[in-house]
Amino acid sequence: MKPMKTLLYSLCLSGLLAGGAAHAETVSILMEGVPDTEYVKALIPEFEKETGITVNLEVINYAEMHTKLVPQMVARKGSYSAIVVDFYWVGEFAKAGWMQPLDKYIEKDKFDTSVYVPKMLDLVGKVDGKTYMLPFYNYAMGMLYRKDLLEDEANKAAFKAKYGAELKKPETWDEYLKQVEFFTKDGNYGVVNQGLRPDPIAMEWSNYLFANGGEFAGSDWKSTVKGEAGKKAIEQYATNIEKFGPVGAASFGFDEAFNVFAQGKAYSYITYNFFRAAADDPAKSQVVGKVEIAAVPGQGPGKGGSLNGAWGWAIPKSSPNPDAAWTFLKWVESKDIAKKRALAGGSPTRTDVFDDPDVIAKSPYMPELKKLLLESHNFPTFTYTPQFVEVLGRELSLAVAKQKAPDAALDQIAKEFDELAKKDGKQK
Secondary structure: HHHHHHHHHHHHHHHHHHHHHHHEEEEEEEOOOHHHHHHHHEEEEHHHHHHEEEEEEEEEEEHHHHHHHHHHOOOOOOOOEEEEEEEEHHHHHHOOEEEEOOOHHHHHOOOOHHHHHHHHHHHHOOEEOOEEEEEEEHHHHHEEEHHHHHOHHHHHHHHHHOOOOOOOOOOEEEHHHHHHHHHOOOOEEEEEOOOOHHHHHHHHHHHHHHHHHEEEEEEEEOEEEOOOOHHHHHHHHHHHHOOOOOOOHHHOOOHHHHHHHOOOOOOEEEEEEOOOHHHHOOOOOOOOEEEEEEEEOOOOOOOOOOOOEEEEOOOOOOOOOOOHHOOOHHHHHHHHHHHHHHHHOOOOEEOOOOOOOHHHHOOOOOHHHHHHOOOOEEOOOOOHHEEEHHHHHHHHHHHHOOOOOHHHHHHHHHHHHHHHHHHHHHHO
């Protein structure tokens, strides 16, 4: 009997340990305190019930994230099972070898990455042919505008008389700039800008560069910002702040700028697309039902000026439980859960979510957001992206404040970009 008792005891102990391990398994993730994080958080009970894995979300503000992440990433075994990565950090994290390639998981589970907007995978998905991230949410920039002002018959007549053109959703950058000028009247503004340095002005101005047909660099990673497009972009940005926007816009972050727009004081605002939902929130907006979003117009059809932006899910090399982390990633990025997040107000990255009838019924502007993303431009992502943003914000602010000529600012931007690209080994 003794051998049988020993066997039964061993089986019971094994079962207890296995059951305990299943319930004790925890996926810890560091995330930024933004709406999309809240949409994920609300759905976690479904995952925990389905898998028996507990999810611990540590939510902090953006300014603290990088500082908190790096020590965990360099450790042999860190605290975070999975992480979310801003596109600013992709180059640094990939070059340092801090993220695990996901290709083996994708292949094993036949997870379809072709559903993602291609620009998303380019920005927060693949690096040098390997998949390190699944795109989480997008914060591409678009043009919020007052559709009620465009539809007003008196405005249409006055615009036609002044410019000899129809007043409608702008299809080119030049058309948009005329509208900015036209709607600056009667104590209201044609535009409100987010000119705070370094990040707000750098991100917003990028749309002006792309809208004028410019880019930051060519395929050889040599700066191309010094051309006519860059000069026009600085001059137009400075003019919009000085002549067609509210006093103080040169120091506005996106919240201050949105507040001006939401109070009905500005015709347009180039900003992150998630503010489209906020414009229809009565608790935040006085222009509910009067606002629409479009791709930033550029040099013609299919040549929009919108800046792309996104976060991606990743599994760090130091993850204590990468398999459980992948179980969470493939769940949270499944069509069903991504759709639920979008219905709650999230910013999708999957084309099938943008195309879903239920999502479109809830948010009719989704097809326009999809178009915006498909035509968007990616910011240079390399090891020194954050440092380049500092350079860009500094020089643009000096130019807008008339402390530096546009050509001189562009010369410095190009010089420091090339130095950082060479330092990173991007330029040969």
